[in-house]
Amino acid sequence: MATVSLEKLVKRYGAVEVVHGIDLDVADREFIALVGPSGCGKSTTLRMIAGLEPISGGNLRIGGKIVNDLPPRSRNLAMVFQSYALYPHMTVRENMGFSLKIAGQTPEEIAPRVEEAAKTLDLTHLLDRRPSQLSGGQRQRVAMGRAIVRQPEVFLFDEPLSNLDAKLRTQMRVEIKKLHAKVQSTVIYVTHDQVEAMTLADRIVIMRDGHIEQVGTPEDVFQRPNSKFVAGFIGSPPMNLKDAEIADGHVVFSSGDRLPLPSRFRDRVTAGQRVTFGLRPDDLYPAGHGIHSGEDADVYRHDLHVILTEPLGNETLVFSDFGGAEWVGRMLNPRRLVSGEALPFCFDLSQAHLFDGETGKTLRG
Amino acid sequence: MKGWRPPAPFLLLLPAIVVLAAVVIVPLILSLYSSFTPFRLTQPASLYTFVGFRNYARILADREFWTAFGRTVLLLTVALNVEMLLGLGLAMLVEKATSGQRLLRTIMMFPMMFSPILVGFQFKFMFNDNIGLVNNALQSLGLTDQAIPWLIDGSLAFTAILVAEIWSSTSVFAILILAGLLAMPKEPIEAARVDGCTPWQTFRYVTWPFIMPFAYIAMTIRSLDVARAYDIVKIMTDGGPAKRTELIWTLVSRTAYADARMGLANAMAYVAILLSILFTVYFFRKLAAARTQIAAEW
Incomplete structure (x- = not known):
């Protein structure tokens, strides 16, 4: 032993x-x-x-x-x-x-x-x-x-x-x-x-x-x-981690862009709380080019502009702008994208993470 | 008139060839030639009498020469081994020093900064039977009430010379071995510790094979030094008392200048050089083998 x-x-x-x-x-x-x-x-x-x-x-x-x-x-x-x-x-x-x-x-x-x-x-x-x-x-x-x-x-x-x-x-x-x-x-x-x-x-x-x-x-x-x-x-490319604030049931980013507050965090945050919102590239994908793991209701759709792409063959990493910062998404079954192109993106919020803005600890139960 | 012109490389090298010939080749050939003559400084004409190997034959049968030869080899062996051990110990201690290592390294080199003549005088004074520090210390400590005749008794004088040699040159070993220790990667030592080695085994199987080439470099350098050991002996005992500390080179110089038998002395010198070369070749071989062994990239 x-x-x-x-x-x-x-x-x-x-x-x-x-x-x-x-x-x-x-x-x-x-x-x-x-x-x-x-x-x-x-x-x-x-x-x-x-x-x-x-x-x-x-x-x-x-x-x-x-x-x-x-x-x-x-x-x-x-x-x-x-x-x-x-x-x-x-x-x-x-x-x-x-x-x-x-x-x-x-x-x-x-x-x-x-x-x-x-x-x-x-x-x-x-x-x-x-x-x-x-x-x-x-x-x-x-x-x-x-x-x-x-x-x-x-x-x-x-x-x-x-x-x-x-x-x-x-x-x-x-x-x-x-x-x-x-x-x-x-x-x-x-x-x-x-x-x-x-x-x-x-x-x-x-x-x-x-x-x-x-x-x-x-x-x-x-x-x-x-x-x-x-x-x-953990995870490559790393999770998108963006500072935000909670306001009337939404996660609000510095630019004013907002995402609905994922349902499982509803009881865990208070309005005005500083948080860090986390979403893996796998859970941010152009519509039709990813897999969502939760309920459809948890998928938030929003158009994003492509800044840059990194084609990897079986998938493409897509960099785009949201909430005043750069986000990485993962596109399965990729097709060629040109920068500046607007695409409907899916945010799979059932997979989103929230961390306390001060301590960095998870707000998950 | 167009005559033969020597090729350009030869012309360009000519100055160097002339200088080399004047200061090295001609004296070398002349001294080699004179070793086949009964040349005496007092009888210049004797340089032209060729006697073949008579000088060498005389040396081979000369008891005095072989005693000096043997003593030189003994000095070489003992001095190199003791210096190697002390140098290794010193180097390992200094390598362990966590602070002040640069200072210690500098201090370690002090003995190398003195002329062997001065070292000889200093030790001659220290070993003096009447006023020397050594006897003074021994008597003050109550270890003896005799005045030990350090430089008068044959074997004691040999020991005193050894001590002076070792004192002045241990640092050659220490510096080179320390260089080896500092260049050595630390991971194999840690691997050996995890592999179950005691500190001694780590040294024996890992550290030592690595620093061996450095020790052999020191050996090679020092073997040339000791084989021409002259100055310290000349000052401390001058080969005495009654030739009991005579080394090859003191014998050669006495034969050449005191007895004025230059031809014979040159023959002796050539035998001595042969001895030096043998030692150097031996250590070079060892060095090459040790280098291949650790796969050194230099």
Whole structure:
């Protein structure tokens, strides 16, 4: 059993506190992704779990046992680093078998485990090369191989794919997912790429400025963001978030443009309240070029002028002007649009979000 | 009249060739030639008597020469190893320093700023049996009430010379190894810690292979230095007492200038240079191997 529990975990560098007492329980065999913008404390948190950074306050438990003061080697975990951190003077085989050698295993015990890991990761033909003779993707696989050979209870990934090109990243993402299904270990995965987090994780932890903003399944954080920050961070392109004010059953934007107040927020706001209105690009589409998920009654139709388009082949992102700001919509089954063209747009208000104008917290019940 | 004209590249290089020939090639050939003659400074005509390998044959059978040769190799070996260890230790300590590292690096280089002659004089004074600091310290601490004859006893004098050599040159190792440590990526060390290494294992399997090339660069530089070790010995003991700290170069200079047997001295010098070259080639090989090993891009 390898549960990982963070209890009021704090990290301070001198007088500066960078992680402010975070709590998190990771279940056995769970795949957890820590996401957030740079400097949010996600890597620091991971390094505290690994034992590479001393913990300034709170407790860290692995498998129920407090490990705050244990050195990394006594925590039975493996880590994959962003820069791969391969040993340059060792061959792939030696790199992968190194931890076993240190653990005192004989070459006869090490060889089959290295071979097996190499087979899993398609590295068999590279075993006698040195890291300098490998491509980025191959090095990445060696780094993963080095981790899985140990059969640790907990895997830590520190932005493992961020040095790869887009295509390879997609490919490795699938590999990591398969790998997790196979090795059945607890995984804590740090990334700043929300797509990686969404596709890989059982649960996502969104961090900001050393605090946890929200913990939830990918569906949770996508569909029910707790705050404006989470709403803007998860989803690509990001959610349209526009400041507005509530007035006689409408959301009124700075330009005077207004949208009907979605029915589910009717009891949650008062007239004159400052809010932030959020709508995903998927829920803002030219009529006939999108799918609305709720009742027809919740769809508000309005003509918008196209400012700019980004054709992506299967869909087109449409930028248009509303309420004194730029909004992004998503057009399925696209046709060619010219800028300046006026189009009837649908606002699917059943999917709209409202956040408090001051605290940024959701106003959803 | 149109005669032969030398090609342009040759003409353009000619000044350099002339200078090189005058200051390097001619003296080199002349000294090599003189090592095959019984040339004595007091008898210039002896330069024209060719005796073949007689000087070399005499050296090969000369006990005094081989003692000096052996002592030089011993000095080289001990000094390089101790300097390497101390330099490594110093470099690792300085690398750990979180503040004042620049200051420490500068201080570390102080010994390199002094002429070996001055270092020799300083240590000669410190090891003086009557007025030296070392005996004074030992006596004040009550460790001995004798005046230890540091520069008079043969093996003690050798030790004193070693100490002076090591003091003046450990910083070469420290600086180069520190450069290696600072250039080293930190992630493999962290990976090793997570992989289960103790601090010693991390050093042994990860840090050391990485800084080895830097240590070999220092070794190569220092092996040239020590193989021509002359100044400190000349000042501290002048090869004495009774030739018990004689190194190759003190022997060569004595033979050349005191005994005026230039031909023989030149033969000795060529053997000594051979020794230097061997050491340098050895460390260069090691360096090349270590570089391939860490796949260095330089």
